[in-house]
Amino acid sequence: MTLVRVENLAKSFRVAERCPGMWGAVRGLVARGYRTIQALDDVSFELSAGELVGYIGPNGAGKSTTVKVLAGILVPDSGRCEVLGRVPWRERRANARDVGVVFGQRTQLWWDLPVAESFDLLREIYAVAPADHRRARGELVEMLDLGGLLNVPVRQLSLGQRMRCDLAAALLHQPPILYLDEPTIGLDAPSKLAVRSFVRTLTRERGVTVILTTHDMDDIEALCQRVILIAHGRVLSNGSLKDLRTQVSRERRLVIDLADPMAEITDPRATITAREGARVTVSFDPDRVAAPELIAQFCARVAIRDLTIESVPIEEIVAQLYRENGAP
Amino acid sequence: MRPYIAVLSANFRMMLQYRAAAFAGAVTQVFWGLIRVMVFEAFYRSSSLVHPMGLDEVVDYVWLGQAMLLLTTFGPDPHIREMIRSGNVAYELTRPTDLYGFWYVRCLAARIAPVILRAVPQLLIAGLFFGLRAPASPASGAAWIASTLAAMLLSAAFGAVISITLLWTISGEGASRFLPAVSWLLSGNIIPLPLFPEWAQGVLNVLPFRGLADTPFRIYMGHIGPGEALLPILHQVVWAAAFVLFGRWLLARAMRRVVVQGG
Numbered sequence: 232m233t234l235v236r237v238e239n240l241a242k243s244f245r246v247a248e249r250c251p252g253m254w255g256a257v258r259g260l261v262a263r264g265y266r267t268i269q270a271l272d273d274v275s276f277e278l279s280a281g282e283l284v285g286y287i288g289p290n291g292a293g294k295s296t297t298v299k300v301l302a303g304i305l306v307p308d309s310g311r312c313e314v315l316g317r318v319p320w321r322e323r324r325a326n327a328r329d330v331g332v333v334f335g336q337r338t339q340l341w342w343d344l345p346v347a348e349s350f351d352l353l354r355e356i357y358a359v360a361p362a363d364h365r366r367a368r369g370e371l372v373e374m375l376d377l378g379g380l381l382n383v384p385v386r387q388l389s390l391g392q393r394m395r396c397d398l399a400a401a402l403l404h405q406p407p408i409l410y411l412d413e414p415t416i417g418l419d420a421p422s423k424l425a426v427r428s429f430v431r432t433l434t435r436e437r438g439v440t441v442i443l444t445t446h447d448m449d450d451i452e453a454l455c456q457r458v459i460l461i462a463h464g465r466v467l468s469n470g471s472l473k474d475l476r477t478q479v480s481r482e483r484r485l486v487i488d489l490a491d492p493m494a495e496i497t498d499p500r501a502t503i504t505a506r507e508g509a510r511v512t513v514s515f516d517p518d519r520v521a522a523p524e525l526i527a528q529f530c531a532r533v534a535i536r537d538l539t540i541e542s543v544p545i546e547e548i549v550a551q552l553y554r555e556n557g558a559p
Numbered sequence: 560m561r562p563y564i565a566v567l568s569a570n571f572r573m574m575l576q577y578r579a580a581a582f583a584g585a586v587t588q589v590f591w592g593l594i595r596v597m598v599f600e601a602f603y604r605s606s607s608l609v610h611p612m613g614l615d616e617v618v619d620y621v622w623l624g625q626a627m628l629l630l631t632t633f634g635p636d637p638h639i640r641e642m643i644r645s646g647n648v649a650y651e652l653t654r655p656t657d658l659y660g661f662w663y664v665r666c667l668a669a670r671i672a673p674v675i676l677r678a679v680p681q682l683l684i685a686g687l688f689f690g691l692r693a694p695a696s697p698a699s700g701a702a703w704i705a706s707t708l709a710a711m712l713l714s715a716a717f718g719a720v721i722s723i724t725l726l727w728t729i730s731g732e733g734a735s736r737f738l739p740a741v742s743w744l745l746s747g748n749i750i751p752l753p754l755f756p757e758w759a760q761g762v763l764n765v766l767p768f769r770g771l772a773d774t775p776f777r778i779y780m781g782h783i784g785p786g787e788a789l790l791p792i793l794h795q796v797v798w799a800a801a802f803v804l805f806g807r808w809l810l811a812r813a814m815r816r817v818v819v820q821g822g
Contacts, residue, residue, distance in 0.1 A: 356654055
């Protein structure tokens, strides 16, 4: 079942521009220059119920703009968009009931109030029945381990604690769709893991549909079955991580720890891409030579202490895609 | 209505946290009140004309003005300003609520909580030591309370309009410097409105500012009797409704062109 449908979405912003320096400031008083930024050019995609989709792209690609259109905050210039059969900006309030949003760099909790009071307020705002609220709250408190945080004013929480509370706040009204805009930004490793495992449970056990915007490729690898990559407001790729990889490079890497650091290894079907002491990294194309064959070759010729096969890190793949598409 | 009441009460509790600010504010306002009372005393002693208000009435008027000063001190709501600056306003739009209602309630809490926190001790001190008299009659007192509530609604509606203009101006610095000066003068918080010259009375009576201070004060001291109070209170309510409608219209316009920046 398709929950979210986006077709040929376009949105441009007009931003005032000023030439630098004194003269520019003076000129800006009378004639103001405007520059149009095409945040979304032509974006189309669909989401099915229960999917967890990664939405990635370089800074300024239009990721947050898309999320804001889907949340009903922004009105696009053209294109169509439906969330659960509704046009979000026309029925902003009805849409809001079915959607949870977390913007990683902001908080929706009341800064000066204890977390529990923010939760109570959200119950009133979304008009959730007290029994439903208690149940949802109890589950979220348990899943996110918030027991000790409920009576702490939000301003005293660490970023990781706050993000967990924000996740709970976005889900208290039990929306079927969740937009996560950079939820792991700035978090330490344990907090990132906590957020990831929570999001995984949410989709697997609750069937919540999630769009995850992030720059952290570990988030994507850990969570997403499908990745939509955009740059300059256009969809460059839409498919599984594996497809994304093969689209860019099929290269594999063999990392070899030699017993003798001075030993020479070569093979016409592979290239040495790095050498640090006894550790040699060899790249090869699995279409030209199968990994076992290459390994057998090397083992026959030199003494090897340890050996691992790697794919190109997803970061490099994405960086290369961004580069190819002229991203800054 | 429930979400709005809940938000009103949460904001109210939040404002009540700023007790030190309220105490400092009350002390400053009592100090200024003393100066203003002395200035008016000097004027009245050196003048032999018959004035539209007796000195006793002016003293009451000054103390009420000091106690309710924050109803006429306009600037954008600090929380809304912060939201617009930081972009947190995005979250306000992801709620299934009417944005204007939400913001009006915020402005209302931001007016009521500090005013009550400061007014109660000031009225007590001024009543015990500095010559503030009790309301002219129980009926006057009741009408005064009604009129003060209307003043709060009006003040919040006006404050909401100013907060909404932040969606264009972002900073609001200009408004928070310029507006208090205007509204203090035109509401009677510098010179009681009855002491303004005859030609100004007509204009002052129509403008909304009178409803923020002058109307409830004169009802309190019986300068406007409880029987005549209905029309002035209606004036307050009509202006409050007008600002609510204008604020709604302004916000709807702003939302069509809003750019939630960053992030």
